[in-house]
Structures are given as structure tokens and as C-alpha cells.
Amino acid sequence: MSNLTWIDLLKVKASYGIQGNDNLGTGGFYYAYLDQFTVSNSDGDFAVAFAFKGNKDITWETSYSFNAGFDFELFKSRLSGTVEFFNRKTDDLLYNLPVPASLGYASIPINVGNIVNRGVEVDLNGVVFNNGKIDWRVNLNATHYKNEITDLHESVKKNGVKDGSRIFEIGGSLYDVYMRKYAGVDNETGKALYYVDPDNGDYSTTDSYTAAKQARLGGTLAKVYGGFGTSVNAYGFDFSVQFSYQLGGKLYDGSYEALMHNGDNAGHNWHKDILKAWTPENPTSNIPRLNSLDESYQYQSSRFLVSSNYLSLNNVVLGYTLPESILKKVKISKVRVYVAGDNLAVFSARKGLDPRQFLGGGSSTTTGNFAYSALRTISGGVTITF
Helix, strand or coil, rough: CCCCEEEEEEEEEEEEEEECCCCCCCCCCCCCCCCEEEEEEEECCCEEEEEECCCCCCCCCCEEEEEEEEEEEEEEEEEEEEEEEEEEECCCEEEEEEECHHHHCCCEEEEEEEEEEEEEEEEEEEEEEEEECEEEEEEEEEEEEEEEEEECCCCCCCCCCCCCCCECCCCCCCCCCECCCCCEEEECCCCCCEEEEHHCCEEECCCCCCCCCCCEEEEEECCCEEEEEEEECCCCEEEEEEEEEEEEEEEEEECHHHCCCCCCCCCCCCCCHHCCCCCCCCCCCCCCCCCCCCCHHCCCCCCEECCEEEEEEEEEEEEEECHHHHHHCCCCCCEEEEEEEEEEEECCCCCCCCHHCCCCCCCCCCCCCCCCCCCCCEEEEEEEEE
């Protein structure tokens, strides 16, 4: 490759590994292959109670990871980066399968199936301009990956596993949403409407929450996420800014759901969107009428499933380094004055929504999440080197 003068570095790399996992999350019952009992003592009499249903056929999860990619530097190192492909297959997934309580226990541990995570990561760094006095650089990274269930236990292979607001089935992912599909508001009555059975082609609407069936609403994973930024050094000044982003995903906003109650939660805050609720004078609103008797007002549905796209301003730094000619007189080698800001802003589908805290769907939470975003910090300082 000696004739390819535009290539400064090209390194090909690959790795493969196998890893086991036995973390079933069985609440303190560590021997998942055994039936287990608790023993109690009351007034000198011992009693034995069934506590955990074991599965003699259960085994560890096993993950097979393969990574391949290359590092490169091109055009006299003006463009450098890494491109990497990854594929992680996990067999014999561990799962506590819910069973009828009439059996005497609520669940049984099983190896429920196999999943695959595969995707591509790209990291690029470029020199836009450099003449010795001005140095301008940019950077960008992006990750795209897909999660897919490739096999399930025979007992659930046909219909999949429906677990609250999620559904696990072959060809789907671990992040597929399964809940009622919101159909808007009845213009005449102001009641919330739901599609009756979208999975079976019935898109008629009903204002009865219980009459509507849960439906497959797709996955919540983002199509791509990453970050980008730039830095400039010129005549003693240095400036840098760094962003992160996410595109193409969804999440269930339980905090917004909690703030959009129907007035039955006395003393609880409302989101200001409640002012847009249906009224006879506002019949085209997508927010149902405000009536404490409407039980389904705050129930889980696609109404609270929103875009998880975001752009966050993570870091900004501005500094100035004093000229060496001035510092020589006081025998100091370097003085830099700077101001920096961290976690300055997040732009998302709804003010106050921070998608960085969630991976996507999840169970309905009328109490909300209400987690604080990363702390916004503005600081400054002087660095002195003798």
C-alpha cells in the first residue's frame, strides 16, 4: 500500500468472546432449579410454606459477541476515525414466566428464547483548517443498532409473551410497546376515544377503555444516536462546544400522564396543556374533557407515547491563554483563563421531557417519573503553570 499516499494509517481489528449470565432476579432465591420453601416457628410449632417454584431444566444465558472494524487516518491525518460492526447473540434468555396463581405460585423461571443485537458505530474527527495560528476541528459519532428476538420457548412461541405494556415475540424486540391505541377525542362529547382492535383490522372507535384491546405499537429504540462538536484555537483563544442527539425513537412519558389527571387528584399539579382540554367552545382539541368521572382519562395508551428525539447542549468552553512574552517577566510558564458551561439545554418533543433518562417504553406510571435532568453548571477559573 506504499503507493496510497493519502492513507496514513489503516488498522483492521476483530474480536470474539463468550459470556455467561445467571442473574434471573428471583428476589433472593438463588437456586432457580430447585423448589424452595420457607420455615416459620409459631409458639414452638414449625410450619413449612411453598416459596419458590424451581425449574430443573433451567440453564445460564450465554452471549456470543463478535466485533469487527477498522481505524484510519487519511489526507495527512486531516480525517481520522473508527468504523465498527458489532453482533451480540444471546441464547437461553432468563425470564420469570407468569403463571395462574391457582397453581400456588405466581411465576416459574425458564429459558425463554434468543435475541440478537447488531449494529454499526462510526466515530469521525476532522481538521477543517490549520495554518499554525488558527486550528479548527470537528467531530461526529453515530450509533445505529437493532434488537431482535429470534426464538422463544415453545409454550409462548405462537402468541409471544405479553407483559403489561410490552410484548415479546419472534421478529420483534425487547422494546416493543403493547397498549391501547388512542384515537383522539369525540367532538360531540369530549370523551377520550380508543381503537377497538387495530391488530385485527378493527379501527372502529369506542369511549370505553375496557372495550378496546391492546395493540402492537412498534419499538421504542432510536434509529440513531450519538454526538457532535467543534473546537477552535486562534491567537491564544480556545473555544469548544459539544452536543448529543437521538433520532427515530419513542418513549412513554409517565410524568406528563401524571400531570394530565382529570381533577380527581385534589391538590396535585396540572400540566398547562390541561387548559387546552375539550370544551363545547373547543371541540377539535386532542385532549379529552376535564371531568373527574371519566375513569379512563389518565389510563395507559398511546396518548402518552411521544417522540424521544432530542438535541442536548452538553458542554461549552471559552478560554484565553496569555502570551508567553508577558509571563516570562514573572517566571510563569502558562496562564489560562476560562469559563465553562455543562448540561446547558435539552430540546425535545415537550418542554421538561428529558429522553436521556429512558430507554423507551415501560409500564404506565400515574405517579410519574419526575427525575431531575443532569445539573446545569456554569463555572470559571484560572489555570497557572510555573
